[in-house]
Amino acid sequence: MTLLFSFPILTEPDIQRLSGFILQALRQLSVPTLITAAKIPLLNQQLRHSLHHPESSLHLSVVLTETNMEARWDQQKFVLARGISSPSPDLMQNISQYFRDRMHTSNPELLRKQNESIRKKLKMAQEKAQNEIRTIEHQLVHRKKELDLYIKKAETDSLTGLLNRGAYDRMLHEALRELNSSPQAFTLIFLDLDYFKEVNDTFGHAYGDEILRSMALAMRAAIREGQDLACRIGGDEFAILLFSDVPQAHRISQTILSDMSHKVSIGIAPFMEKDTPENMAARADSALYHAKQTGRGKISLPPAASDITLPGCHICG
Known part of the structure; x- marks a missing residue:
């Protein structure tokens, strides 16, 4: 088994970035990407399920076995492509170096801070949306009371208080x-x-x-x-x-x-x-x-x- 690259996943943008990395790895190996591209949404769905808690994170590795490319995390395995010929040592070295360069350009601490910022913004957006929903619900209740009062006045005889x-x-x-x-x-x-x-x-x-x-x-x-x-x-x-x-x-x-x-x-x-x-x-x-x-x-x-x-x-x- 050969490691192509490992990738930390904290938020949704990480999942989307991973998809691009997987397709790029296939291209480096000269493997058609169509079938794997169709599988990626299912992989993303499983990763989102693993990230169901707001504070959770995971570390995913993409590896080559004898014939397959697989994504592995938390004792889970997802087959991305089958029937892959074993790459030459030079090609494997170039591919590994390619992804090491990409990972090094992404400062882990910076990514962590960015992800934390995204989480805070998402939390603030959720709280804002909930407050807006509560405000709208309160306004609807108030408007309904006003409408009910208007209808009651419109249907009431002013002299006797009976229905008109x-x-x-x-x-x-x-x-x-x-x-x-x-x-x-x-x-x-x-x-x-x-x-x-x-x-x-x-x-x-x-x-x-x-x-x-x-x-x-x-x-x-x-x-x-x-x-x-x-x-x-x-x-x-x-x-x-x-x-x-x-x-x-x-x-x-x-x-x-x-x-x-x-x-x-x-x-x-x-x-x-x-x-x-x-x-x-x-x-x-x-x-x-x-x-x-x-x-x-x-x-x-x-x-x-x-x-x-x-x-x-x-x-x-």
Whole structure:
């Protein structure tokens, strides 16, 4: 076995420089480089694995055996080329001298310092990148909070604090899209203050605003926070998206009716298969109209749902 050259490897630039040395050795030996060039990426991958720890290093030797050129390090062996004829002593001496000259021009201490500098720069670059990532993540969280707040403000009725008409339309569409793919109990409730225009005209808008706020409080108190949705969809028109059945919708409606001194008309429409926002709203509106036409201050179901038994109900249409 004959040593061609030995080479210290500390960082990635050393691995790249080694590749050039290996190809140059083949050229010195008049051996085609194509097959070995195709193997070098695999050798580099193994060397990187050996350098997996930031502080690790290795010393690699390239040797000639009887027929092969091999790279050896840490009790590992990698065959670079096969079928190499043994070079003459003069050629071997010239090749060895060539690489000794190359190694001598590379001051080991200088290389060590350069590699240490590269490592420090890489570490600093990693820390900088991590800090930038943390900053970006913090900014994203902040922007998301701002966006959520903006959306909340955009979808909130400023007077009552309930969801506004835009939010009602969007959430009803989303709810029905999910319900039509995975049906469950859902009820749409329409509520309308009775004689609100007369109250406004008689006592003024400030008094009317207080009535609207009282209605909002009654609705919030009756529904399940974080599950059901209370909306103001017009001047004195309100809606509840209730993720429950008609008996529960009736109990909630009775509570609101009682809190508002029976000065509210209420229409209830349960979810039906293949419902659209338009036809479900039309049924709730029809039930609300029926409650108003039959004396106001009542709870009414649409004709299709009027056969549902509601315990203690004596005011359903």
